[in-house]
Amino acid sequence: MVLSVCPNPSIDTYAWLEDFQLGKANRISKQEEFPGGKGVHVAMALQEAGAPTVLMAAWAGHPGEWIKAACKERGMATVGVDLKGMNRKCYTFLAEATAIRNTELMEPGPEMNGEDFDRFVGVFKDNLRQSALTVMSGSWPKGAPKTAYRELIAAANGSGKKVILDCSGEQLTHALEEKIFGIHLNEHEAKQYCGTSSVHEAFDKLHEKVELIALTKGKEGLFLSYQGTRLHANVTLEKVISTVGCGDCLTAGVALGVSRGYGVEEIARYGAAFGAANCLRPDLGMIYKADVERLLPQVNINELTYG
Structure with a gap:
């Protein structure tokens, strides 16, 4: 079983408008969540591909219940802790007539205090026992310690369990104080942490802590x-519909x-096929198994050499 850790889940909302006028009432013509x-x-990508998965998150309010119900419809088990407040909504506005197209607004979400975090760690350790691999991704609610991922990774290391991490900022910096089995970074995160645009130089630095x-x-x-x-792995697509969640699906x-x-x-x-499959449909952060199977033989792979 793969344990997918998402400390700060959300409802991602696409909202279509014909136009957007500041200071006036604007009507949304269509909305998808x-x-x-x-x-x-x-977790959704792993579940779609047939990999047994448990999603662990910090759940809050009606949005949290909605996310859990949507996951349950896809056959996914969910665990975690309950927080006060509401899980966030992230809005992407699509207005053809104005420059606001693809403008995003993100709610703050719930807060996590020290007791909440301790409960989160406890649930994590309980579910770690049944997992063959843990994937940790994304941000944390406000109030969580800056060392949150580092503490979870230390617990996993102590149990001899592999972790793949995808995060940024202070959480990433502190997490890399521990040994980590795997990590996913985009080029901007890699440059920020490693101080270089060179793939090989970034590899060399990260391999001090990461396999x-x-x-x-x-x-x-x-x-x-x-x-x-x-x-280097890549696949050429004739048409890209949405890139939201591609990195997550690649992970x-x-x-x-x-x-x-x-x-x-x-x-x-x-990895390349999962990331590309997410581009083929408007569903945010989702893949379809049939798309992955079609793309797998199309992935071009080349060995990288220095210089």
């Missing part, structure tokens, strides 16, 4: 370093490959 948060996207490194560069695809092998593909004991090339292949 999806379970959101990086870890939620990871498996997945570094993504948008359309350029996935750069993977693991077990002494460095690969899920890498996690699936690791959980099944695949070799480095197959891990890269699944």
Whole structure:
């Protein structure tokens, strides 16, 4: 079983408007809502691919119940802790006539105090026992310690369990004070932490603490370093509908490959195929198994060399 940790889930909302005028009433003509948060996207992708998954999150209010119900409809088990307040909503406004198209507004979400975090750690340790691999993704609610991921990783390391991490900022900096099995960073996060745009230099620095490194560069695809092998994997798409959640789905593909004991090339292949599959439909942060299966043989993989 893969334990997918999403400390700060959300409801991702697409809202269509013909126009947007400041200072006036604006009517939304169409609205769609999806379970959101990086870890939620990871869990949904794994579940769709047939990998047994449990989603762990901090749940709050009616939005939290809605997210859990949406996950249950997809056959996913959910665990976690309840917080006061409401899980956040993240709005993407689509107005054809104005520059507001693809403008995002994000609610603050609930707060987490020290007692809440201690309960979260307890539930994590309970579910860690049944997991073969843990994927931790995204931000934390306000009030959570800056060392939250580091503490979870230390617990996993103490139990001999592998962790794949996808986060940024202070959480990432503190997390890398521990040894981590795997990590996914985009090019901006890698440059911020490693101080370089060079893929090889970033690999060298991160390998001081990390065994498996997945570094993504948008359309350029996935750069993977693991077990002494460095690969570039990418797939060409004729049409891209939405890129929201592509990195999360790519993380899920890498996690699936690791959980099944695949070799480095197959891990890269699944990572690239999962990320690309998310681009093919308007559903935010979701993949379809049929799309992944069609894309897998189309993934181009090349070994990276220095210089």
